[in-house]
Amino acid sequence: MSIILTMSELEKFPKTRADLVVMLRNAGITPTHQRIKIGEVLFSREQHLSAEQVLAAVNQEDDEVSKATVYNTLGVFAEHGLLREVIVDPSKVFYDSNVSKHHHLFYSDTGELEDIADENIEVSKLPNLPSDLQIEEVDVIIRVHRN
Amino acid sequence: MSIILTMSELEKFPKTRADLVVMLRNAGITPTHQRIKIGEVLFSREQHLSAEQVLAAVNQEDDEVSKATVYNTLGVFAEHGLLREVIVDPSKVFYDSNVSKHHHLFYSDTGELEDIADENIEVSKLPNLPSDLQIEEVDVIIRVHRN
DNA sequence: TTGGGTGCAAACTATTTGCATTCGA
DNA sequence: TCGAATGCAAATAGTTTGCACCCAA
Numbered sequence: 001m002s003i004i005l006t007m008s009e010l011e012k013f014p015k016t017r018a019d020l021v022v023m024l025r026n027a028g029i030t031p032t033h034q035r036i037k038i039g040e041v042l043f044s045r046e047q048h049l050s051a052e053q054v055l056a057a058v059n060q061e062d063d064e065v066s067k068a069t070v071y072n073t074l075g076v077f078a079e080h081g082l083l084r085e086v087i088v089d090p091s092k093v094f095y096d097s098n099v100s101k102h103h104h105l106f107y108s109d110t111g112e113l114e115d116i117a118d119e120n121i122e123v124s125k126l127p128n129l130p131s132d133l134q135i136e137e138v139d140v141i142i143r144v145h146r147n
Numbered sequence: 148m149s150i151i152l153t154m155s156e157l158e159k160f161p162k163t164r165a166d167l168v169v170m171l172r173n174a175g176i177t178p179t180h181q182r183i184k185i186g187e188v189l190f191s192r193e194q195h196l197s198a199e200q201v202l203a204a205v206n207q208e209d210d211e212v213s214k215a216t217v218y219n220t221l222g223v224f225a226e227h228g229l230l231r232e233v234i235v236d237p238s239k240v241f242y243d244s245n246v247s248k249h250h251h252l253f254y255s256d257t258g259e260l261e262d263i264a265d266e267n268i269e270v271s272k273l274p275n276l277p278s279d280l281q282i283e284e285v286d287v288i289i290r291v292h293r294n
Numbered sequence: 295t296t297g298g299g300t301g302c303a304a305a306c307t308a309t310t311t312g313c314a315t316t317c318g319a
Numbered sequence: 320t321c322g323a324a325t326g327c328a329a330a331t332a333g334t335t336t337g338c339a340c341c342c343a344a
Contacts, residue, residue, distance in 0.1 A: 030317090032325070051308075066327045071309060073326095085237065091334085092308065093237050105276075108283060116274050123287065125269035129252075136255060136290040140270065143283040179300070198333075213302045218334060220301095238309085239333065 013043050013097075027080040034065045038073050039082075048086060048094045048113040088113060088141055103140040116142070160190050160244075174227040181212045185220050186229075195233060195241045195260040235260060235288050250287040263289065 014020040020039050024031040031039075041057045042049065049057075055070045065073075074095050077083040086094040088106045094113055103121045105114040121140050129135070161167040167186050171178040178186075188204045189196065196204075202217045212220075221242050224230040233241040235253045241260055250263040268287050276282070 030324070032317095034326070067308095068310080068327050068329095069325080075310095087234060087237050090232065090234050090240050105274075120272070120274035121270065122272035123268065124271040125267070126289070127252075127263055127267035129289075129291065132294050133291040134294060136292060139286075139288045139290065141286045141288070142273070142276075143286065144276065144280040145283060147279050147281060177299075181301070214333095215302050215304090215335080216300085222335095 013045060014039075023082070027077075027082055029076060029080055029082075034069050035073055035076075037064055038070060039077075042077070042083065042095065042097050046098045046115070048096050048115075050092045050094055052092070054095070086113065088143075103142070105142045105144060107145060108143050109145040116140075160192060161186075170229070174224075174229055176223060176227055176229075181216050182220055182223075184211055185217060186224075189224070189230065189242065189244050193245045193262070195243050197239045197241055199239070201242070233260065235290075250289070252289045252291060254292060255290050256292040263287075
């Protein structure tokens, strides 16, 4: 019973720049130079990055994208369902390029974040909620530290 | 099956200033004027407050406690087990005066936070984790919005 | 007197805002 | 051309840090 996700999870990531442009257009996002650059970093594989990490990766060669644009673009991607915001670290938001249903393992000593496949967690009982409430998401976060 | 906590949960809260002083001493915290003031706000009942809300409540009459001291004191109380930090809102940390095991309902439209009694949520399956990992906490957060 | 503990002004850092610029129709 | 969308410098807000002060031994 591994907590590692299967390879099939990865198959939705764009393989070429053209794929990425299509992905953005399909999500209703105008594919600008900056957004493509940010998308290339994020959608290369299943990962959790903070805005700061995205900024560093995007400007590795030369300064191409400002800090504000990174923040705004991450927000736009998340609103359109391409990224999932993960709120586990009190000091920053993580953006998860895996948007399928799953949960999280958070190492509170190192700040690392890892996915837990949905089938490895089962929430078998939920409270009855007033009918005017819509459930957006049920997040399970296992907070751990190494001995 | 109500999501409201029972009255017995409330019985641990200090009723007088002297009770509060004892509570702080028992936790190994020197009871200073500022800490007592902050404790009176927090431990009056089961609630979730942000640092900003505590600051406002504490300084309602006149300025008695600085912002930094509120932050630091909340950190000290949490470290000593008198408060629980709740990480659900990307913009701020909530401090929960209910430290018994329970989960949370978060209204993402209004930013309100509500407790869910432990018996109303059941996590029946967890992944096998490497034996060098210690579980600190398993948080379940139900994110909802009103229709 | 002295040293750890305490409180807070100032510094820091993550994030948001307002507006000049750009782009597509 | 023109309105909407975009990108970013500057502002903001939440939090942390470093140091002066205080108090018990």
